[in-house]
Amino acid sequence: MATGIGGFLRRLRQGHVKDEETKLREAQEGETVRAEGARRRRDRNSPSTYLQPEPCTTLSECEQYGRGSSENYFERLPSEIILKICSFLDASTLFNISFVNKRFHDLANSNALWSVLYASQFEKKKWRPRGGVMTEAVSSTSVEEKPAGYWKKLLLKEMAGYTDTMWKTELRHMNPHTGMPALTEHVLRRLHIQWEITLINKNGRESVYEHTHTFFEGSSVTVYWNRGGWPFMSSLNGLQLHGIMCPARPASGDKPRWRSLIHTTSLTKSVHWSFLGADELVKLLRFNNGIIVGVWRGNWKIAFVMINLHFHKLIERSLLGSPFCTYIPMEDTALDSDRGRHGYTLHIVLHNPLHRIMCQRFSPLYISRVPYQGDYVQLIAIDLADVLQHRPVAKISVPWEAEGFQGDVERCCMMTLTVLDEAQRPFWCVSSPVRMSNKLRVLDLEHAGEQFGIVYEDVEGKVRMTFVWMEDLQQCFLVQLITAFPAAKVKRRFGGES
Known part of the structure; x- marks a missing residue:
């Protein structure tokens, strides 16, 4: 009994001693924690803390943070996630991102994406492809079997609105007078082709303007813009x-439009x-590519824009280029080098x-060397x-209309010139604004009167015209027309010696 009570008391005393030791140890640890906290508070309030930042806990964590801050996390995404993101894009945006890098190019050309876009375009009923083609688009097995980029090419072809049996066949019929496709205007109107200009300011901001109206003549079209908020030329x-x-x-779901x-x-x-x-209100500025910009006198704010477009490859240029690159036609070459020596036709x-001032066709014309310029040949x-x-010509001027005002700028107009070879293929095509200038009398002519000249020149050739104003008849006459182009152009086109 005593042994049992004694043993119990000894164990009780030992437990009490352990409790005391535990309390003492916990008190010491608490003092240490409180002292460390006070020291940290003092360090935070000290100015030297801002000069000596607290080091990272481990070097590996710092290295991992540095690597993570500069890493492109988008590249770490699985291809399936990127394809899912791309599935929400339209055709134009999907086409653009294919130029980012090789991986994006491969993913953006996925048949799975473009087959869905093709099917969605069909549902809008803008056009109806053949039933067999549509069945292929909704078949997953067919999508996988097609080569990469198949559905992309098919959709872009349909969005461009052309097939080998449509307008390409229609453009084979040539106008014997102009040498241009006879149905160009018809095809442009049937396909509802329009033109828009994008003005880019110095900050990179873009403003898009749709054309107001067009003027068609036998071998070109003049496009006119005079609506919208126009900027200043200096910007x-x-x-x-x-x-x-x-x-x-047009409907709300018709976009994207191919540009x-x-x-x-x-x-x-x-x-x-x-x-x-x-004239009294505007000044006309001539830029390359047949562009006229009309600005208000005094403040140089744009009033209107006019652009003259030659029919040669106009439909191809308006449909088959990309939003960033122009369409590059294949250059024709002749087999017979003798065709470069004779049989040219000039249509001007x-x-x-608003109206046609003069229209003339000259054929056949024969080339000759330009005096004192051996590297040029000419057609007189x-x-x-x-x-x-x-030839008599009507009044040469450019009428305009903008913001409720009208005017007429004299002694300037548009010139559309087409030179055809013996096979009646386009050799040189020009559409550009030109200006009449006073010139000295070149020769004593039977027509007595003030003389004017029009000179046009680019890297492909030159045009020189001389006019005489007959005061008694109140009529202007074209008394000289010469077209010249480099001899190397003839040699490059036909081969052999020019």
Whole structure:
């Protein structure tokens, strides 16, 4: 009994001693924690803390943080996730991201994405592909069997609105007078092709304008813009012209519209532009690619824009280019080098956005060397010395309309010139604004009167025209027309010696 009680008391005493030791140890640890906390509070309040930041706990954590801050997490995503994100994009955006890198190019050309876009376009009933083609689009087995990019090419082809049996066949019929496809205007209207300009300011901001109206003549079309809020010329950096195919009845679900870049023009002061003409309200500035920009006198704010487009490859340029690159046609080559020596045809039209001023066709014409310029050959359509060849012309001017005002700028117009070879294929095509300037009398002519000249020149050739104003008849006559182009152009086109 005593042993049991004694043993119990000993165990009780030992437990009490352990409790005391535990309390003492916990008290010491608490003091240590409180002291460490007080020290940290003092360090935080000390100015030296800002100069000596507390080091990282481990070097590996710092290295991992540094690597993570500069890593492209999007590249670490699985391809399935990126494809899911791309499935929410439209055709135009999906086409653009394919230029980011090789991985994006492969993913953005996935048949799974483009087959869905093709099927969704069919549901809008904008056009109806063949039933067999549509059945292929909704079949997953067919999608996997097609080569990469198959459905992308098919959709873009349908969005561009062309097939080998449609307008390409229609454009084979040539107008014997102009040498251009006879149904160009018909095809442009049937496909609802329109043109829009994009003005880019110096900050990179873009403003898009749809054309107001068009003027068709036998071998070109003049496109006119005079609506919208126009900027000042000093704020602009460039101009882009795109061709678009619009639906006959636009709806909210018709986008995206395919945009085909036709050309890009810089509008900065460093680029050479020429003064075309002026009246009491506006000045006309001539840029390359057949562009006329009308600005208000005094403040140089844009009033309107006019662009003359030659029919040669116009439908291809308006449909088959990309939003960023122009369509590049294949250059024709002749088999017979003798065709470069004879049998040319020249068709020239002077016109403005309202009416035709002059239209003449000259054939056949034979090339000859330009005196004192051995690297050029020329075609003389109207000889200055032959009075029988002289042609009367109507008043040369450019009418305009903008913001409720109207005007007429004299002594300037549009020139559309087409040179055809012996096989009646286009050899040189020009659509550009031109200006009449006073010139000294070149020769004593039977027509006595004030003389004017029109000179056009680019890297492909030159055009020189001479006019005489007959005061007694109140009529202007074209007394000279010469077209010249580099001899190397003939040799490059036909081969052999020019």
